[in-house]
Amino acid sequence: MKKRIVFVFVLLLTIGILFAQPAQETSSSDKPVELTFWSLFTGGDGEFFDAMIKEFNESQNEVKMVNSMVKFDDYYTKLTTALAAKTAPDVVVCHQANLLNYVPNGSFLALDQYIDKTTLDDFQQEPLNACRFDGKLYSLPLDVHPIVFYYNKDILKEAGITTLPSSAEDFIKDSQIIKEKTGKWGMLVDNTTGTYKAYTLTRLFFSMMKQEGGSFLTSDNKKANFNNEKGVAALNFLKDTVNTYKINPDQLDYDAAMNQFKLGEGAFYFNGVWATGTLETVKGLNFGAAPLPAFFGKEDWAWAGSHTLAIPTQKNQDPKKVQAAVKFIEWMTAHGELWAKAGHIPTRKSVAAKDSFKALPYRADYVGAAQYAMPSPSTAAWNEIYGTSSDLLEAAVTKNQDTKTALANMEKVVNEIISKY
Amino acid sequence: MIPGNRDTRDGILFSLPFLVVFFFFMVYPLLFGLYISFFKWNILSSPTFIGWKNYVDLFRDAKFYSSLLHTLEFVVITTPILLLLGFAMALVVTGKSPMAGLLETVFFIPYIFSMTVVATLWAWIMQKDFGIINQAILLLGGQRIGWLTDEKYAMWSVCIATFWWTAGFNMVLFTAGIKQIPQEVYESAEIDGANSWQRMTHITIPLVAPTTVLCLILQVIASFNVFGQVYVMTGGGPAGSTRVLIQYIYETGFQYFRMGYSAAMSYVLFVIMLIVSVAQYAVLGKRKEA
Numbered sequence: 001m002k003k004r005i006v007f008v009f010v011l012l013l014t015i016g017i018l019f020a021q022p023a024q025e026t027s028s029s030d031k032p033v034e035l036t037f038w039s040l041f042t043g044g045d046g047e048f049f050d051a052m053i054k055e056f057n058e059s060q061n062e063v064k065m066v067n068s069m070v071k072f073d074d075y076y077t078k079l080t081t082a083l084a085a086k087t088a089p090d091v092v093v094c095h096q097a098n099l100l101n102y103v104p105n106g107s108f109l110a111l112d113q114y115i116d117k118t119t120l121d122d123f124q125q126e127p128l129n130a131c132r133f134d135g136k137l138y139s140l141p142l143d144v145h146p147i148v149f150y151y152n153k154d155i156l157k158e159a160g161i162t163t164l165p166s167s168a169e170d171f172i173k174d175s176q177i178i179k180e181k182t183g184k185w186g187m188l189v190d191n192t193t194g195t196y197k198a199y200t201l202t203r204l205f206f207s208m209m210k211q212e213g214g215s216f217l218t219s220d221n222k223k224a225n226f227n228n229e230k231g232v233a234a235l236n237f238l239k240d241t242v243n244t245y246k247i248n249p250d251q252l253d254y255d256a257a258m259n260q261f262k263l264g265e266g267a268f269y270f271n272g273v274w275a276t277g278t279l280e281t282v283k284g285l286n287f288g289a290a291p292l293p294a295f296f297g298k299e300d301w302a303w304a305g306s307h308t309l310a311i312p313t314q315k316n317q318d319p320k321k322v323q324a325a326v327k328f329i330e331w332m333t334a335h336g337e338l339w340a341k342a343g344h345i346p347t348r349k350s351v352a353a354k355d356s357f358k359a360l361p362y363r364a365d366y367v368g369a370a371q372y373a374m375p376s377p378s379t380a381a382w383n384e385i386y387g388t389s390s391d392l393l394e395a396a397v398t399k400n401q402d403t404k405t406a407l408a409n410m411e412k413v414v415n416e417i418i419s420k421y
Numbered sequence: 422m423i424p425g426n427r428d429t430r431d432g433i434l435f436s437l438p439f440l441v442v443f444f445f446f447m448v449y450p451l452l453f454g455l456y457i458s459f460f461k462w463n464i465l466s467s468p469t470f471i472g473w474k475n476y477v478d479l480f481r482d483a484k485f486y487s488s489l490l491h492t493l494e495f496v497v498i499t500t501p502i503l504l505l506l507g508f509a510m511a512l513v514v515t516g517k518s519p520m521a522g523l524l525e526t527v528f529f530i531p532y533i534f535s536m537t538v539v540a541t542l543w544a545w546i547m548q549k550d551f552g553i554i555n556q557a558i559l560l561l562g563g564q565r566i567g568w569l570t571d572e573k574y575a576m577w578s579v580c581i582a583t584f585w586w587t588a589g590f591n592m593v594l595f596t597a598g599i600k601q602i603p604q605e606v607y608e609s610a611e612i613d614g615a616n617s618w619q620r621m622t623h624i625t626i627p628l629v630a631p632t633t634v635l636c637l638i639l640q641v642i643a644s645f646n647v648f649g650q651v652y653v654m655t656g657g658g659p660a661g662s663t664r665v666l667i668q669y670i671y672e673t674g675f676q677y678f679r680m681g682y683s684a685a686m687s688y689v690l691f692v693i694m695l696i697v698s699v700a701q702y703a704v705l706g707k708r709k710e711a
Contacts, residue, residue, distance in 0.1 A: 077675045084464050101678055105465040192570045193658025195544060251570040251659070256550045380463075384677040388484075388661075395660035420478070420679070 032064040033324040036089035039067050040075035041342075044277040048342040055338065056331050063324040065091075083107045088312035091325045094139060096130050096306035097376040098383075103133045108310040109317075110136040114326045122348045123333075127306050130375045139310035140329050143336065143344035146304035146369045147203050149293055150261065150269040150279065153286045158182045159267070166293040168237045171268065175247035178267050186247035188266035189238065191397045193390075194253025200270050201238060201397065202390040203303040208234035210301040210374050211294050221379040222418060227411040233296060235396060235403050243400040251398055261287075272305070273369075276343030276362050289362040291369035304373030307344070309333070345370050381421040385414055458685035463678040475685035485686060487661070488669040489693075491576070495651075495665060496644040498580045503640055504633065506584060507591020512621070514592065515599045525596075529589035536586075540653035543582035544569065547654075569655050572662045579651050579663060586650075587643075591636050598632030599625060634705045638698055645694050666690055 041049045046069055053067050068089075070078055076098065082088040083102065094102065102108055115137070120128070127141040151164060159181040165174045175186020190198040205226075206216045214230040217223065226234075241248040249260070261269040262282045269275075270292070279287060292302035309329045311322060332339070336346025337357035345367055351357055358364050376382055389410060396406035458475055460468035479485045514525045531539065546552050547568035555565045568578040602625065610620050626633075648667035651657065657664030666686070674683030 080464055080675065080678075101463070102465065105463070107465055192567075192660070193656040194548075194570065195653070195656060197656060197658070251549065251567045253549075253570055253658075256548070259551060380678070384673075387672065387676070391658070391661035394658065398659065420682075 032062055033320055034064050034066060035091060035321060035324055035328060037065055037067045037091045037328075038075070038079065038089050038093075039069045040072050040093060042069065042072055044281075045274060045342045048277070048339060052332060052335065052338045055335070056328065059331075063327055065328055083312055086313070086315045088314070090311065090321050091328055092310055092312055093142070093307050094310050096127070096139075096141065096308050099131065099133070099138060099308065099310075100378055100380055100382070102310075103138050107312060108138045109313055109322065110138060111140065111311065111326070112137050114322070115140070115330070119330060122350050124347050124349065124370055126373060127347045127370070127375075130306060131308050139308035140333055141347045142307045142309055142333055143339055144304050144306050144347055144370045144373050145273045145344050146302040146366075146373045147200065147207060147270055147292050148273050148302065148366045148369055149290045150271070150275065151288050151290070152184075152261070152264060152267045152269075153288055154264065155182055155184050155267040164290065164293070165268075166295075168233075168295040171295070172241065172245055172247065175241070175268070176245060179247055184264075185249055185260065185266035186268060187241050188252070188257045188260050188269045189241070189248055190252050190254045190257040191238075191242060191248075192251045192253050192394050194255055196254040197387065197390045198394050199254060199390070200257070201393055202386065204270060204295075205231075205234050205238065205389075205393055206303045206376075207292060207301055207374060208237070208295055211297040211299060213297060217377045217379070217385075217414075221377045221381075224411040224414040224418075227407045230296075231407050232403050235393070235407060237295065238393070239397050239400060239403065242397055261285075273343045273345060273363075273366065277341065280362070289365050291366045291372065300369070300372045301374050302369055302372055304369075304375060306347075306373075306375065379418070379421070381418050384417050384421075388413055388417060454684045455688060457681050458688055460681045462680045464674075464680050465678075468681065471681070475682045476689070478682065479686055479689065484661075484664075484669060485666070488664050488666040489690075491663055492645060492647065492665040492667070492690075494576055495580065495647050496641060498576070499583055499644050499647075500637065500640050502580070502584060503588055503591055504636055506588040507636065508595050508629075508633075510588060510592035511595030511599055512625070514596055525592075528592050531586050532589040534586070536649040537653060539582060539586045540650045543578075543585075543650075544654045547578050547582075570659050572659055575655050575659060575663045579654050582654065583647075583650055591640065594632055594636050594639075595629065598629040602628045634701075637705070638701050641697060641701065642694060645690070645697075 037053070039046065039049055050067060053065050057064055079088065079092060079094075080101075088107075094108075099108075120137075123141065124144070127144045128137075131137055131139045131141055149164075155178060156162075159174075159178045161174050161177065165171045171187065178184055178186045189204060190200045192198055209216050209226055209230055212230040212233065214228070215225050218225045242250050249256075252260070257266075257269065258271065258275065258278070260266045262279065262285060264285060273289075276289060279285060291300050294300050309332065311325045311329075333346075333348055334351065336344075336348055336351035337354050337360070340346055340351075340357055340360055340363050343363065345363065346352055346357065347370075352367055376386070379385075392406065392410045392413065395401065396403070396410075457468060459470060459472055461471050461474075462468035510524075510528045514521050514528070518524070546554055549555060549565055549567045549570050552568070554568065558564070558566065566574065568574050606624055606628070607620055610624055615623065646667060647665050648671065651663050651665050652668055652671075655663045657668050667690075670683050670686045670690070673686065674680050
């Protein structure tokens with residue numbers, strides 16, 4: 001008898017728990033619309049971005065943005081699976097180069113109807129157009145982050161160099177003087193894979209191709225276009241700095257290059273603008289920043305990525321959330337001077353004109369680079385081309401391979417990759 | 422069997438939660454993988470049927486072969502050494518040393534760390550410019566070695582980190598195997614005048630053979646599956662010289678959005694591992710009964 005009572009009691013308790021509901025909240029009209037965001041920004045970038053979100057939340061009551069950080073390596077895997085399951089958050093960040101993987105299959109909302117013309121005109125047109133596909137706008141660029149040129153002022157002073165080098169020959173000459181007079185490295189360009197691939201090496205190669213008036217791929221992105229004298233000149237320069245002139249360390253990976261510069265072991269460092277934030281924190285590092293010089297030719301073309309903010313399509317799209325998301329994106333881009341603290345270049349002209357932006361050291365020096373920012377080619381094969389070319393360029397530089405053979409092989413491999421897509 | 426109990430029904434009910442999870446997370450993806458390997462699919466759009474094309478392509482893909490080669494390199498280097506290390510550690514731990522208990526813990530602890538922690542740790546220890554190994558070498562007057570950036574050493578460096586990390590598991594298996602050997606056998610051998618080396622080679626090793634076979638099969642399967650340590654420590658570099666097959670499969674599926682091709686490669690790897698495991702069991706398993 002007792003057992004039966006206990007049994008019934010436990011059964012009722014269990015059923016009660018299954019149907020339990022939280023207390024009714026206040027009516028939804030006073031509650032701010034809550035949005036979710038996945039951030040791929042870590043480290044210095046992450047801190048600045050979180051500070052911006054905090055300020056956005058504090059500046060108004062209608063929208064509350066809740067941010068969660070994802071490890072950079074896993075971000076796109078997580079995003080892709082969430083988009084496939086249609087459980088993506090309300091706003092996402094997507095590199096401009098990766099938009100092509102998501103836009104054609106309808107993963108992102110077209111934004112044309114939500115953004116007014118004055119806002120659109122405030123954007124720099126090059127990065128904004130890079131977010132258009134088939135005439136429709138699928139994301140707004142938060143920043144443009146090209147490869148720029150950092151230099152150690154103390155080493156240059158010690159070596160007696162008063163003007164910054166601009167052409168390839170200048171770099172070689174100056175680096176040799178630096179080596180003689182100070183014993184430090186002239187150039188710090190990564191050339192091997194550590195935790196990260198030798199991104200800078202590959203990006204410099206792309207940039208040089210364009211500086212010479214060529215391009216990495218043909219304009220229809222269907223064939224490789226670097227197996228010619230332009231490619232030879234670029235690869236020879238990158239190889240010779242390491243092997244012939246020995247002004248660039250060998251087997252240098254991305255992290256090591258950054259650390260060498262931080263420790264004052266090298267004069268000329270090349271990396272994206274995102275490095276500014278970290279370099280600034282190093283005590284005793286007296287450095288300057290400038291747009292990437294024209295190693296070849298006259299125009300300072302530099303590979304640039306761009307962080308863009310997009311709105312994923314959901315199974316049941318809530319129009320209130322979409323409006324809130326648009327409001328968030330517009331606010332973030334309009335307050336680009338906060339993001340510029342991480343070193344990035346803002347994309348809205350109104351931001352570049354703000355005094356608070358102009359007062360930031362270094363950024364004002366390379367804000368002009370946005371004009372010569374070169375986005376990655378728009379092809380679905382790009383990720384594979386980029387990764388594979390990086391491997392091949394690394395091999396060519398670190399193993400001092402014959403330039404013409406290396407380029408011919410790279411052309412064959414890249415064309416094969418394109419044919420698979 | 423207690424009369425009145427419905428053991429079959431109860432057995433099924435108790436296994437059901439596990440079986441449900443097992444089916445949805447293991448069996449279904451396994452079958453789906455095979456299915457999708459005959460399609461071209463970029464995850465976010467609908468798949469297109471292309472028949473055997475993925476398989477034909479992969480047999481002509483130089484990168485597939487080089488990645489498979491790197492995986493085989495890893496298997497060939499790590500398997501014998503990990504077996505030896507595990508066995509040696511087990512000998513120490515089952516021996517008469519007063520430190521045996523402490524050493525057992527010390528040898529096993531690395532195994533409980535997650536792969537990312539171990540790989541990141543070793544990546545920094547072996548870092549060319551600032552890692553402690555090279556700092557020590559510099560202090561002794563030598564030159565820096567590119568443990569992870571020199572093609573000659575990269576694969577071995579990853580293997581060394583793996584030895585530190587997983588040898589403890591083999592030690593546990595061998596310890597169990599050694600403890601099963603009755604003490605009388607050792608004692609009678611000692612009486613007959615066998616020294617410790619002879620006891621080890623003529624008693625321990627033969628009698629621990631079933632464990633060795635088990636360890637070998639498990640180790641080969643685990644080594645074929647290598648991905649994490651390589652990816653974190655060398656990223657597949659330098660210049661792609663340590664890229665193992667699973668990394669290529671991952672990149673093709675999730676970075677290049679070619680899921681069908683990725684699935685096809687996974688199945689080829691699966692078939693290779695199946696053949697190797699069955700062959701091992703057939704050859705070595707028989708000897709067990711002899």
